[in-house]
Amino acid sequence: MRHIISILIENESGALSRVAGLFSARGYNIESLTVAPTDDVTLSRMTLVTRGSDEVIEQIVKQLNKLIDVVKLTDLADVVHVERELMLIKVQTEPSSRAEIKRMADIFRGKVIDVTSNSYMIEMTGSSEKLDAFVAAISTHNIIEIIRTGATGLPRGTGSLIS
Amino acid sequence: MELSGGQIVVQCLKDEGVELIFGYPGGAVLHLYDAIFQQDDVQHILVRHEQAATHAADAYARSTGKPGVVLVTSGPGATNAVTGIATAYMDSIPLVVISGQVPSAVIGSDAFQEVDMVGITRPCVKHNFLVNNVADIAETMKKAFHVATTGRPGPVVVDIPKDLTDPNIKVPYVYPESVSMRSYKPPREGDQRQVQKAVDLLLSAKRPMIYSGGGVVLGEASDELRTFSRLLGYPVTSTLMGLGAFPATDAQFIGMLGMHGTYESNMGMHESDVIIAIGARFDDRVTGKLTEFCPYAKIIHIDIDPASIAKTVKVDVPIVGEVGIVLKQLIAEINVNGSRIDTEALAAWWDRIKEWQSVNCLEYDRESALIKPQYVVEQLYKVTAGNAFITSDVGQHQMYAAQFYHFDEPRRWINSGGLGTMGFGLPAAIGVKLAHPDADVACITGEASIQMCIQELSTAQQYQTPVKIINLNNRYMGMVRQWQEFSYEGRYSHSYLEALPDFVKLAEAYGHVGMQIDKPEDVTPALEEAFAMKDRTVFLDIITDQKENVYPMIEAGKGHHDMRLRVAPGTPIDRELA
Numbered sequence A: 001m002r003h004i005i006s007i008l009i010e011n012e013s014g015a016l017s018r019v020a021g022l023f024s025a026r027g028y029n030i031e032s033l034t035v036a037p038t039d040d041v042t043l044s045r046m047t048l049v050t051r052g053s054d055e056v057i058e059q060i061v062k063q064l065n066k067l068i069d070v071v072k073l074t075d076l077a078d079v080v081h082v083e084r085e086l087m088l089i090k091v092q093t094e095p096s097s098r099a100e101i102k103r104m105a106d107i108f109r110g111k112v113i114d115v116t117s118n119s120y121m122i123e124m125t126g127s128s129e130k131l132d133a134f135v136a137a138i139s140t141h142n143i144i145e146i147i148r149t150g151a152t153g154l155p156r157g158t159g160s161l162i163s
Numbered sequence B: 001m002e003l004s005g006g007q008i009v010v011q012c013l014k015d016e017g018v019e020l021i022f023g024y025p026g027g028a029v030l031h032l033y034d035a036i037f038q039q040d041d042v043q044h045i046l047v048r049h050e051q052a053a054t055h056a057a058d059a060y061a062r063s064t065g066k067p068g069v070v071l072v073t074s075g076p077g078a079t080n081a082v083t084g085i086a087t088a089y090m091d092s093i094p095l096v097v098i099s100g101q102v103p104s105a106v107i108g109s110d111a112f113q114e115v116d117m118v119g120i121t122r123p124c125v126k127h128n129f130l131v132n133n134v135a136d137i138a139e140t141m142k143k144a145f146h147v148a149t150t151g152r153p154g155p156v157v158v159d160i161p162k163d164l165t166d167p168n169i170k171v172p173y174v175y176p177e178s179v180s181m182r183s184y185k186p187p188r189e190g191d192q193r194q195v196q197k198a199v200d201l202l203l204s205a206k207r208p209m210i211y212s213g214g215g216v217v218l219g220e221a222s223d224e225l226r227t228f229s230r231l232l233g234y235p236v237t238s239t240l241m242g243l244g245a246f247p248a249t250d251a252q253f254i255g256m257l258g259m260h261g262t263y264e265s266n267m268g269m270h271e272s273d274v275i276i277a278i279g280a281r282f283d284d285r286v287t288g289k290l291t292e293f294c295p296y297a298k299i300i301h302i303d304i305d306p307a308s309i310a311k312t313v314k315v316d317v318p319i320v321g322e323v324g325i326v327l328k329q330l331i332a333e334i335n336v337n338g339s340r341i342d343t344e345a346l347a348a349w350w351d352r353i354k355e356w357q358s359v360n361c362l363e364y365d366r367e368s369a370l371i372k373p374q375y376v377v378e379q380l381y382k383v384t385a386g387n388a389f390i391t392s393d394v395g396q397h398q399m400y401a402a403q404f405y406h407f408d409e410p411r412r413w414i415n416s417g418g419l420g421t422m423g424f425g426l427p428a429a430i431g432v433k434l435a436h437p438d439a440d441v442a443c444i445t446g447e448a449s450i451q452m453c454i455q456e457l458s459t460a461q462q463y464q465t466p467v468k469i470i471n472l473n474n475r476y477m478g479m480v481r482q483w484q485e486f487s488y489e490g491r492y493s494h495s496y497l498e499a500l501p502d503f504v505k506l507a508e509a510y511g512h513v514g515m516q517i518d519k520p521e522d523v524t525p526a527l528e529e530a531f532a533m534k535d536r537t538v539f540l541d542i543i544t545d546q547k548e549n550v551y552p553m554i555e556a557g558k559g560h561h562d563m564r565l566r567v568a569p570g571t572p573i574d575r576e577l578a
């Protein structure tokens, strides 16, 4: 099963390599990984998406928790949460297809953020699943390039990841 | 107090109560060595190779329970230490390794003797630090000792760039009384509901087994284990790393389990209905084939590291906590409960175990004209009255030591189990002897292993650490040869050691006593003579039977009940088979 694991980690040099190294050393699969500072300068937030059986996920969570720099870890699969990912996608357009692509982007609530005579760049956020669906929907057109940030997320309600 | 970074490191060691460190100098740590030179509180032991510094410090830690401390220079000094760091990591040994680093300004420029020590050691340390500022050294050192010695212990590397130890840059020094790290809080008590469940299960058992491991030694919980086990009267088996936590000469102890464990322990595990694993990590050398592991048992597992639980084997009652505390909780709960042990079932279970014991799985040919390695260890046990500290290298000799030296106390059996590092034994013996100058210390080794750190005979001479080296010389990498005999139809590819040195002369060249023994009747007198020489390091080169094998053996991919024995159960020992 797919899990989004959200990690609050000491903002120290090498913290990222500890997490990445753990995954490669133990042969765990890493689908995406995002890292960014938090409102507390001493901490960073890592969100990683991984897949595995329940046993493997259990070990991943335990091994991550064992890293001395990890302050708090949440498996978002355990809580009701909102997931978002940002995608930028560049599509080649023909005069005949421009309107169709624009309409498609609108349906998925994407924004056209760069335009040339024969291309669009579309910005879209949503769950990874939604982004996949959009890519599938316009795959009949010529996609020049796709870039995605990897998923991140927060639990719903007043609860926070820190407390 | 204003001190330079070099002085701060040394002062931290003093404030931490460190008496001994093991190391080897070089460019990046010259300031530090100068600070060491100018004081007498912390004694520095100069080894002959950085690997040996880590093994000696590691064995110092294993034999005392205090952290071992190592000091090495950058680059090659640091990389030489890595094998020893990994050895300590695999066996959860508290070690603080201070490595010099090139000056901050040139880090990352492929400077002379630069390696990314933090990167190289990341997968084999509990934690590591690169210090960025002189003012951070004291706090980092405190954290290093804290992390290394608490929770599941392990090695911690502190990498210090050379400019931070500059004698001309001084900063105020305060050694923190304590540290609190928001991200690191090792567990202590076990969950009381889990304890209750464990006790219910334990008392319902008809064929129980106590499977004890290195965690009991590491957690100083030998007394609690004894009380707990005697309260229940259940059979006790132990991993290689746990030997001594429960007395080997106690009738309740049925020997080691696993690949070279006893028939009774492995059969006991196989037929058991309730197993309690105490500070043991279900290593593959212990479990054999996982799908055939303990098919009838419910399993209780006590471990301080949640990641050890359910890593390879699913358990029914996990208890995360400090082993000594959890055992006390269990004992209290059993006492409250009033013992409801099924004594009838237990008596029947012991009868079954005694049947297995009657197979005499460790028996060997005692009439042989060649020296049997098992005989040497048995005699060593007698000559030292079972009181020696025994270090070992890796191979068949290690298994004979584990099987035939009966450890009644923890921290007496010092060996590399998880990594299986040849070369460990001799520097380890030196580390133990320095920690216990009045005790008998013997290193049981093989002619291949001993050559991996033989240079430490020089350290033994410099510091007058009179250890006895028992070289079980079979002219083979015996353990490799055994696997080749069993699994490769006797194709002994590169496992025969040609051009062996004359070990007697070699010992003498280093200023020690060397003896060669090649007749069984000479073994005991030679051992007695060696141990009578209280102040000399003695190298006993004992020429043993080349073809002897370690039995029992669970071959790769087999289950506990599928052991290879020297002779089939029920058959009297047969000389030809031996």
Ligand SMILES: Cc1cc2nc3c(=O)[nH]c(=O)nc-3n(C[C@H](O)[C@H](O)[C@H](O)COP(=O)(O)OP(=O)(O)OC[C@H]3O[C@@H](n4cnc5c(N)ncnc54)[C@H](O)[C@@H]3O)c2cc1C
Pocket (backbone or CB within 6 Å): B090, B091, B092, B151, B152, B153, B212, B213, B214, B215, B216, B218, B219, B220, B238, B239, B240, B241, B242, B256, B257, B258, B259, B260, B261, B278, B279, B280, B281, B282, B283, B285, B286, B302, B303, B304, B305, B308, B321, B322, B323, B324, B394, B395, B398, B416, B417, B418, B419, B420, B421, B479
């Ligand atoms: C040639 C060779 C042959 C071998 N054959 C065998 C064999 O036949 N049988 C055998 O048993 N081994 C054998 N080994 C050793 C084997 O590889 C493992 O090292 C060993 O089995 C591990 O022992 P352990 O499970 O006690 O764990 P250890 O490595 O000692 O780990 C200790 C466990 O206790 C936990 N712990 C630590 N401190 C505490 C605390 N305070 N409270 C609670 N828990 C704590 C740790 O988290 C860890 O899970 C062999 C090794 C070699 C080199």
Ligand SMILES: Cc1ncc(C[n+]2csc(CCOP(=O)(O)OP(=O)(O)O)c2C)c(N)n1
Pocket (backbone or CB within 6 Å): B393, B394, B395, B396, B397, B398, B420, B421, B422, B423, B445, B446, B447, B448, B449, B450, B472, B474, B476, B477, B478, B479, B480
């Ligand atoms: C550094 C290292 N290299 C290789 C091995 C693999 N290995 C395990 S046992 C062994 C042979 C040891 O021979 P010896 O020291 O003579 O002991 P014996 O088995 O003969 O008693 C080898 C090569 C190892 N454990 N460690």
Ligand SMILES: [Mg+2]
Pocket (backbone or CB within 6 Å): B395, B446, B447, B448, B472, B473, B474, B475, B476, B477, B478
């Ligand atoms: Mg040998």
